[in-house]
Amino acid sequence: MTEEKKINNERIEQMFAVGAHFGYSKTRRHPSVSPYIFGVKNKVEIVDLEKTDELLAKALEFIASLAKDGKQVLFVGGKNEARGALKIAAEAAGMPFVDGRWIGGTLTNFPEIKKRLMKLEDLTKQKEKGELSKYTKKERLMIDREIANLERFFSGISSMKDLPKALVVVDSKKEIIAVSEAKKMNIPVVALCGTDCDVTGLNYPIVANDASVSSITFFVNELSRSYQKAKVLKA
Secondary structure, eight states: OOHHHHHHHHHHHHHHHTTTTEEEEGGGOOGGGGGGEEEEETTEEEEOHHHHHHHHHHHHHHHHHHHHTTOOEEEEOOSHHHHHHHHHHHHHHTOOEEOSOOOTTTTTTHHHHHHHHHHHHHHHHHHHTTGGGGSOHHHHHHHHHHHHHHHHHHGGGTTOOSOOSEEEEEOTTTTHHHHHHHHHTTOOEEEEEOTTSOOTTOSEEEESOOSSHHHHHHHHHHHHHHHHHHHHHHO
């Protein structure tokens, strides 16, 4: 057995262990994922993990190529099951992330978003330096509220000075606005897709369980590690 084959077999075993093979019911299946379905068990569709592994390998290779060139990747996943793992994976790779509601125009109207990021940075610096003391108590309270509001929506992407070179998305169906914006801006998308997702037009779809914390954690960690390893090799 070759080393590559051994790694692939181990990865498939890991995917099986985290329940990556579980899809949704057949009635929810999107026709575009049909080639990746292995069968049905207890009315739940089972994903062919060998095919998932092939998709994952392509995605990992792409992410590594971006890291070698020092390019930024934006991690996106606002559903409850994804938030915690996505944030940890993105931060480990030193990448920006959106772990809440996607703000329309984040990509397609980035100049406007950039203004808000700059405002957040400016107000935060003023607060840290104690420069807000010149304002009245009421004014300081209003500024604190503005900082909190900006942080709530933009803290994860505060390091994003330019448009990202790719998106890593958990559940392309739920994050359809982010995916649509990426397509309009010609930004490649790597997406973890459940069996109810439309994988047509996605650059690097990964068909697997996108509904459980364990499965999502596995995939975002794999992508994050691929970025980190390639970045270290570059250095």
